[in-house]
Amino acid sequence: NAGVTQTPKFRILKIGQSMTLQCTQDMNHNYMYWYRQDPGMGLKLIYYSVGAGITDKGEVPNGYNVSRSTTEDFPLRLELAAPSQTSVYFCATRRSAQSRETQYFGPGTRLLVL
Amino acid sequence: TQLLEQSPQFLSIQEGENLTVYCNSSSVFSSLQWYRQEPGEGPVLLVTVVTGGEVKKLKRLTFQFGDARKDSSLHITAAQPGDTGLYLCAGVSWGKFQFGAGTQVVVTP
Numbered sequence: 001n002a003g004v005t006q007t008p009k010f011r012i013l014k015i016g017q018s019m020t021l022q023c024t025q026d027m028n029h030n031y032m033y034w035y036r037q038d039p040g041m042g043l044k045l046i047y048y049s050v051g052a053g054i055t056d057k058g059e060v061p062n063g064y065n066v067s068r069s070t071t072e073d074f075p076l077r078l079e080l081a082a083p084s085q086t087s088v089y090f091c092a093t094r095r096s097a098q099s100r101e102t103q104y105f106g107p108g109t110r111l112l113v114l
Numbered sequence: 115t116q117l118l119e120q121s122p123q124f125l126s127i128q129e130g131e132n133l134t135v136y137c138n139s140s141s142v143f144s145s146l147q148w149y150r151q152e153p154g155e156g157p158v159l160l161v162t163v164v165t166g167g168e169v170k171k172l173k174r175l176t177f178q179f180g181d182a183r184k185d186s187s188l189h190i191t192a193a194q195p196g197d198t199g200l201y202l203c204a205g206v207s208w209g210k211f212q213f214g215a216g217t218q219v220v221v222t223p
Contacts, residue, residue, distance in 0.1 A: 004156075031209065040123070042202060042215040043157070050209070058210065090156050097209035099145035099164045105156025 002026055004106035006091050012112045013081040021076040021109050023091030031094040032074040033103070034058075034066065036087040043090065049074055050097075081113045117141075118205050120214035127221055130192050135217045137203035138185040144206055146179055146186045151200040151216070160188075193221045 007022045025032065030051045035043040045058030049068040063085060065077040078085060091106040121136045137146070145164045149157035161170050163179035163186060170177045174197075176189040190197055198221050204211045 043213040100162045
C-alpha cells in the first residue's frame, strides 16, 4: 500500500517550458487536492477534485490545469512555466468530505523555474 | 478569502519547556486540523477538532477549538527534540482547506 505517490521528486524548468506533475493514490479516495507551498507562506490550494471527471479551482489556479480521468490519478499541468511557479507542490487525498476525515499528503515535488 | 493567522512564526525552546501555538481567523470553519511537517516531507495530520470548545489530548499535545470555531491552540507540555517541526493549522469549509503559514518549532536538548 503506497498511499500517495508523486513524480518527479525534483525538476528544473526553463521559463516557457511545460511539464506535468504526476499524482497517484491507491486508497480509492474520492477527494484529491493540489497545493503549492512557498517558504513562509503555508499551503495554497491550486485545484481539487471530488471524484473522477470532476475538478474545480482552488485559491491559486492561474497557470495550471488538471484532469481526473480515473480515481487513482490527478495530474497537474504547467503549460508555460514562470519563475513565480517555483515552489514545492503537494498532492493530497481524502476519502470523503466528512469533518474528521484525514487528508493524506504525498512527499512533494520541488520545482525550480529559471 | 478566509485568512488563517498563526502565531508565533518561529519558536525556539529548550527541552522540557512548554509552548503554545495559536491559530486565529475572522471566519467560522466546520472543523480545524493541525498538521506537523518535517523537512522534505508532506504534512502529517495530528488532530481534527469539530465542536466549538472541543479539547483533544494526544500524549503531551493538547488541542483546543474556540467556542466560536474561529480559533484554535496547540499546547505542548515538556517539549522534546522530536517535537521539532513546522506546525500547520488548516480550517475546513465546504470540503476545502485553508492553511495558515505555519509555526516553526525548534526544541534543543
